[in-house]
Amino acid sequence: MSKVLEVQQVSVAFGSQRVVHEVDVALEAGTIGCLLGPSGCGKTTLLRAVAGFEPIINGTIHLEEQLVSRPGWTLAPEQRRVGMVFQDFALFPHLTVAKNLSFGLRDWTAKARQVRVDELLELVGLTAAAKQYPHQLSGGMQQRVALARALAPRPRILLLDEPFSSMDAELREQLAREVRDLIKREQVTALLVTHDQLEAFAMADQIGVLAAGKMHQWGSGFELYHEPADRFVADFIGQGALLAGRVLDHAQIETELGLIDGVNPHHLQPGSQVEVLIRPDDVIHDDASPQQAMILERAFRGAEYLYTLKLESGAKVLCLVQSHHQHAIGERIGVRLEADHLVAFA
Amino acid sequence: MRVRSWWSPATVTIALILALPVLVVFGFVLVPSGEVWQHLASTVLGDYISNSLWLMFGVGVGTLIGGVGTAWLTSMCRFPGRGFFEWALLLPMAMPAYIIAYTYTGLLDFAGPVQTFLRSVTGWGFQDYWFPEIRSLPGAVLMLALVLYPYVYLLARAAFLSQSLCVLDVSRTLGNGPWRTFFTVALPLARPAIVAGLSLALMETLADYGTVHYFGITTFTTGIFRTWFGLGNAPAAAQLAALLMVFVFVLIVLERSSRRHARYHSSQREQSIRRLPLHGAAAVAAVGFCSLPLAFGFILPALQLSWWSMTVAERMQLAPFVTLIVNSLGLAAGAALLALVLALILGYGRRLHPQPPVNWAVNISSLGYAVPGLVIAVGVLIPFAWFDQQVDQWMRSTFNISTGLLLSGTLAALLFTYVVRFLAVALQTVESGIGRIRPSLDEAGRSLGLTPRGVLWRIHRPMLRGSLLTALLLVFVDVLKELPATLMLRPFDFNTLAVRAYEAAMDERLADAGPASLAIMLAGLLPVIVLSRSITRSRHVQSP
Numbered sequence: 001m002s003k004v005l006e007v008q009q010v011s012v013a014f015g016s017q018r019v020v021h022e023v024d025v026a027l028e029a030g031t032i033g034c035l036l037g038p039s040g041c042g043k044t045t046l047l048r049a050v051a052g053f054e055p056i057i058n059g060t061i062h063l064e065e066q067l068v069s070r071p072g073w074t075l076a077p078e079q080r081r082v083g084m085v086f087q088d089f090a091l092f093p094h095l096t097v098a099k100n101l102s103f104g105l106r107d108w109t110a111k112a113r114q115v116r117v118d119e120l121l122e123l124v125g126l127t128a129a130a131k132q133y134p135h136q137l138s139g140g141m142q143q144r145v146a147l148a149r150a151l152a153p154r155p156r157i158l159l160l161d162e163p164f165s166s167m168d169a170e171l172r173e174q175l176a177r178e179v180r181d182l183i184k185r186e187q188v189t190a191l192l193v194t195h196d197q198l199e200a201f202a203m204a205d206q207i208g209v210l211a212a213g214k215m216h217q218w219g220s221g222f223e224l225y226h227e228p229a230d231r232f233v234a235d236f237i238g239q240g241a242l243l244a245g246r247v248l249d250h251a252q253i254e255t256e257l258g259l260i261d262g263v264n265p266h267h268l269q270p271g272s273q274v275e276v277l278i279r280p281d282d283v284i285h286d287d288a289s290p291q292q293a294m295i296l297e298r299a300f301r302g303a304e305y306l307y308t309l310k311l312e313s314g315a316k317v318l319c320l321v322q323s324h325h326q327h328a329i330g331e332r333i334g335v336r337l338e339a340d341h342l343v344a345f346a
Numbered sequence: 347m348r349v350r351s352w353w354s355p356a357t358v359t360i361a362l363i364l365a366l367p368v369l370v371v372f373g374f375v376l377v378p379s380g381e382v383w384q385h386l387a388s389t390v391l392g393d394y395i396s397n398s399l400w401l402m403f404g405v406g407v408g409t410l411i412g413g414v415g416t417a418w419l420t421s422m423c424r425f426p427g428r429g430f431f432e433w434a435l436l437l438p439m440a441m442p443a444y445i446i447a448y449t450y451t452g453l454l455d456f457a458g459p460v461q462t463f464l465r466s467v468t469g470w471g472f473q474d475y476w477f478p479e480i481r482s483l484p485g486a487v488l489m490l491a492l493v494l495y496p497y498v499y500l501l502a503r504a505a506f507l508s509q510s511l512c513v514l515d516v517s518r519t520l521g522n523g524p525w526r527t528f529f530t531v532a533l534p535l536a537r538p539a540i541v542a543g544l545s546l547a548l549m550e551t552l553a554d555y556g557t558v559h560y561f562g563i564t565t566f567t568t569g570i571f572r573t574w575f576g577l578g579n580a581p582a583a584a585q586l587a588a589l590l591m592v593f594v595f596v597l598i599v600l601e602r603s604s605r606r607h608a609r610y611h612s613s614q615r616e617q618s619i620r621r622l623p624l625h626g627a628a629a630v631a632a633v634g635f636c637s638l639p640l641a642f643g644f645i646l647p648a649l650q651l652s653w654w655s656m657t658v659a660e661r662m663q664l665a666p667f668v669t670l671i672v673n674s675l676g677l678a679a680g681a682a683l684l685a686l687v688l689a690l691i692l693g694y695g696r697r698l699h700p701q702p703p704v705n706w707a708v709n710i711s712s713l714g715y716a717v718p719g720l721v722i723a724v725g726v727l728i729p730f731a732w733f734d735q736q737v738d739q740w741m742r743s744t745f746n747i748s749t750g751l752l753l754s755g756t757l758a759a760l761l762f763t764y765v766v767r768f769l770a771v772a773l774q775t776v777e778s779g780i781g782r783i784r785p786s787l788d789e790a791g792r793s794l795g796l797t798p799r800g801v802l803w804r805i806h807r808p809m810l811r812g813s814l815l816t817a818l819l820l821v822f823v824d825v826l827k828e829l830p831a832t833l834m835l836r837p838f839d840f841n842t843l844a845v846r847a848y849e850a851a852m853d854e855r856l857a858d859a860g861p862a863s864l865a866i867m868l869a870g871l872l873p874v875i876v877l878s879r880s881i882t883r884s885r886h887v888q889s890p
Contacts, residue, residue: 051793077792078800084793090786094808103804104794153795 002064004029004189005050005157009059010069011213012045019045021213022058027157027189027206032180034192034204038236042213043193047159050191051084052077063156083150083188085160089142091134097121097145098130104153120148123182139166140175147179151186158183158190164199176202197221197237209233225279226341234277234343239306241317242275245344253344256311257283257291257337268346277343280306280318285325289334293317295327309335353798354704357695360688361707364766367725368591368710368717374584382582386573394569394586398593400483401490401558401565402548408491409547412639413498414540418528419636421506424621425629431636433875438643439496440870442827444556445847445863447489449647451560452654452856454480481561489557492643494550498543500816501778505539506532508782524622538781542774545597546715549770552593553718555830556848566590567718571830574724587721591713598709648867654860662861671865674842677757678825678869681764682772685821686814688765689772693780694802697788708773715770719763719831726763726835730754760835767831768824772817779813780806823870843869 007025011018020042027033035043048054050061052074061069063082068075083104092100098117105113121127124144134142143163150158163179164172180203183190194200200207201221208218209232217229228234231242245255247268253260255276268274285307293309296316300323307319307327319335327333419425420432454460454477461477464470479485509532517527533540555567566586574583624632688711696708714722730753741749753759783806791801807814829844836845843862850859 051789053789053792076797077789078795078797080793081795082793084790086786086790088784088786090784090790092787092790092805092809103791106795149790149794159793 002029003027003062004064005033005191006062006065007046007050007059008061010046010049010056010061011058012042012049012054013057014045018057019213020049020056023208023210023213023215025191025208025215025218027191029189030184030187031205032183032190032192032203034194034200034207035210036194036197036200036207036236037210039195041210043195043210044161046210047161047191047193050157051082051159052080081153081156083153083155083158085143085146085150085158085163087162087165089134089146091142091145091149093134096131096133097126097137100134100145100149101152103149116152120152123185124148140171143167143175147182151182151188155188158188160190160192162194163192164194164196172196172199173202179203209236211236226343228277228343231275231345234345238279239318240277240279241315242345243278243315243317244313245274245276247272247274247344253342255337256313256315257317257335260337260339260342268344272346274344274346276339277345278317278337278339280320282337282339283309283317283319283335284338285319285321285333286336287334289336291335292332293319293335294332295329298327298329307333309333353691353695353698357692357699357704358707360692361711364688364714364769365710366729367722367763367766368713370725370728371584371587371717371721372591374581375588377581377584380579382573382577382579383585386569386582386586390564390569393564394566397483397558397563398552398565398590401487401551401554401563402593404484404487405490405494405551406544406548408487409495409498410540410544412491412495413500413543413547414502414533414536416495416636416639417499417502417506418532419632421503422528422532422621423624423632425624425632427633427636428621431633431640434640434644435499435636436496436874437871438493438639439823439874440867441493441644441647442556442829442844442866443490443493443550443554444560444829444851445651445827445859445866446493446643446647447486447557447560448847448851448856448859448863449650450480450485450489453646453650454478483563486557486561486563489561490551490554492639494547495639495643497546497550498540501539501543501546502536505536509535539778541600542778545600546771546774548597549594549715552590552597553715555718555720560851566593567720570718571720574720583721583724587717591717594713594717598712648864651860651864651867654857655864658857658860667861667865670841670843670846670862671869673840674826674844674866675869677760677764677842678822681761681768681825682818682821684761685765685769685772686776686818688769689776689817690802690814692769693773693776694798694806696777697780698798712770712773714766715768717767719767719828720834722763722766723831723834726759726766727754730759755835755837757837757840760832760837763831763835764821764825764828767828768821771820771824775813775817775820776810779810779816783809819874823874826866826869 003026005025005027007023009022009024010020011022012020023046025033025035025046035046037043045054049056049069052068055071055074056069057071059070060067063080068080092103095103098121101117101120102113105116108116117130118127121130124147126141126144126148129137129141134145137145147163160179164175167175176199192200192203205220206218207221207224209216209224211232217224217233219227224233224237228237234240234242243255243257245253245260247253247270248259249270251261253274253276257278260276293311295307296310297308299306301320303323304320305323305325305327307321309317309319311317321327416431416435420428420435452458456472464475464477468475514527514531517531518524522530553567555571558565559568559571566589570583570586570590573579573586692708692711696704698704734749734751734754737752738749741747787805787809788801791805792798796804827844829848832842832845833848836842843866846862847859847866850856850862
């Protein structure tokens with residue numbers, strides 16, 4: 001499959017400060033990629049470099065095998081054929097919804113333009129709002145207009161900059177799925193930027209975790225959660241705790257909660273001290289277990305309680321328990337470990 | 347966004363051309379002026395500085411209180427006559443300071459209606475009583491503040507109207523009353539606009555020649571005029587001008603830095619304004635506060651001018667007067683259009699490249715506004731005359747044809763001077779309008795295939811309609827009122843209204859200054875009214 005976007009060893013700097021450091025990203029046709037990271041990690045800067053708004057100081061960016069950025073040269077944004085959905089949507093307030101959609105279609109014939117606008121209006125379900133102005137629409141509708149406007153000229157890639165950040169939290173995941181469906185239906189390759197991992201999981205096929213300008217891991221949501229490449233990813237994605245352990249041999253690690261079996265993914269030296277990632281679902285509440293832990297905090301999650309437990313040694317782990325098992329803070333409960341994936345860091 | 351384009355060289359070129367007159371004048375700083383400068387420094391320079399500072403201080407306080415107060419009342423409160431004051435408060439803009447100086451001199455001097463009335467009521471005679479002298483420094487402050495406060499009013503009002511009501515509501519829910527909210531939220535939010543308006547008013551103050559000259563106050567401008575023409579010493583006059591430019595530069599730095607530190611973009615979602623209703627004493631106070639600048643800045647002088655005009659109407663000829671009007675309006679419209687186009691190029695150029703070369707270029711281009719029109723005129727005349735002479739010489743030696751005066755003494759020279767002088771007015775308005783367009787809109791345009799020029803034409807131009815019209819009309823009215831540069835540069839036999847009014851007043855024929863002054867005022871009125879309406883409408887830019 002051909003690569004639509006290829007970002008190789010790209011660095012971006014503002015003045016003397018490097019905000020993106022030798023990052024690689026590759027997207028195949030039709031996939032949705034995501035740059036995930038805390039605010040200030042450089043993800044938006046990287047997206048803007050792909051759009052052509054920021055020059056790069058190292059590496060190259062290719063769009064459909066065309067070189068668009070290299071140090072000292074940046075193809076202008078208007079010549080890249082990229083569609084962009086902005087955080088604040090950036091709808092043109094002086095134009096109607098239909099005029100906003102046809103904005104990028106100046107070179108099309110009037111008829112083709114009309115057909116495309118009608119088609120997009122239907123796609124995003126805004127046919128009735130065609131003649132309205134952006135300020136007359138709700139936030140969700142404005143976002144769909146922004147998406148449709150970016151898709152209208154059939155861009156080579158769709159870039160989305162925190163597209164759901166101004167939305168209600170409950171709406172975000174639903175909108176993310178809707179937007180994913182729309183993008184898939186238009187068969188566009190897309191790159192999304194977000195700090196919200198649930199949004200990333202809901203939308204993206206491939207996710208890259210960025211921190212302090214560096215790419216920590218590139219993979220599917222499943223991989224990031226269950227096979228984090230380093231401590232940062234382990235900590236940033238999902239919940240969990242790191243528990244001290246000792247490597248017995250290349251398949252076994254001894255921890256306070258017992259032995260963990262599994263293939264050692266990081267070629268750890270037998271006898272060395274490591275830290276093992278323990279997810280809340282790895283810790284099972286079992287009254288029969290000889291292992292006891294004290295409840296420090298609990299959070300009601302509907303079907304489950306999320307307990308923060310303190311072990312004998314003072315180490316903390318998280319534990320998910322069905323919510324009909326009620327325990328009070330300070331109570332001691334029996335737990336045992338049931339980990340499928342072994343993730344350990346030296 | 348780093349873009350390779352012609353914007354950066356274009357702005358720098360425009361700036362250099364516009365800076366030419368000032369550079370020429372500054373060039374003379376290096377020319378020794380001999381004893382004249384020594385003489386100035388030891389005698390009158392202290393007066394120039396202290397008088398100019400007092401003028402600025404007084405006018406600054408006056409325009410701030412008048413401009414911000416009336417802007418807040420008319421945009422955020424509800425009281426009887428609010429809708430009327432909203433546009434009527436702009437009326438004094440149509441009045442040049444020197445013209446209301448003539449009218450108040452006529453009104454308040456010994457033989458004027460006020461003192462005559464006073465004497466007839468009290469039975470006092472000559473020298474029996476003390477009466478404030480209008481032809482004084484406080485008098486000049488009053489004259490200038492009365493006609494310059496609309497700059498602050500206009501920009502402050504636009505800022506108040508574009509403020510998100512949510513922010514104000516938040517302040518109210520946090521326990522701040524309307525007054526506290528005004529001082530802690532609305533005022534700081536509007537500060538960039540207010541400072542912009544204030545710096546405009548103060549630049550006008552520093553550049554005023556007509557009023558201070560008529561009132562006999564020695565300031566930088568009268569000093570420059572006297573040194574240039576009276577003492578015939580160009581280098582010394584240029585050195586005075588350079589010192590004046592230091593004052594101006596402080597103003598510009600102040601304005602720029604305050605704007606840089608506070609780049610507020612208006613909120614996307616707009617609600618209709620809920621104005622705070624005022625009742626009883628508060629409503630009366632509001633009406634009174636808005637009535638004062640209107641009455642003294644416009645109505646009273648307008649009545650006086652009308653009275654004078656009626657007294658001289660019988661002996662006036664119509665045809666030459668129509669020519670005067672056509673000349674004035676044509677010049678003003680031409681200069682305003684030219685200034686607007688250049689302001690757009692410069693303002694948008696700075697948005698594209700907010701870095702040193704362009705930044706400096708734009709700042710330099712707006713310096714002309716504070717330079718007295720007279721000094722610019724000299725700075726224009728010297729290089730233009732030199733150019734004419736060179737061309738003439740070359741043409742004669744090559745083709746044996748004499749080309750004579752190509753540039754100097756033509757309308758082109760006058761237009762150029764106006765643009766140099768008033769570009770800042772257009773630029774400030776255009777830039778604060780552009781500043782309110784969120785940068786993501788530019789980027790959206792770019793990602794949809796527009797070049798930077800396309801963004802300017804298809805996104806900024808329609809969104810800036812209100813600001814562009816404002817800029818156009820501000821320059822229009824300013825050119826109409828301009829006096830000293832016109833006096834000096836007008837082509838032979840080419841008269842404008844301002845020149846006619848000045849000549850009559852200086853000849854102590856105040857009544858004869860009436861018709862031309864009244865015409866300047868009336869011509870200025872129409873754009874002022876259109877201006878006020880367009881601002882109200884540009885708030886609903888979405889509905890065409």
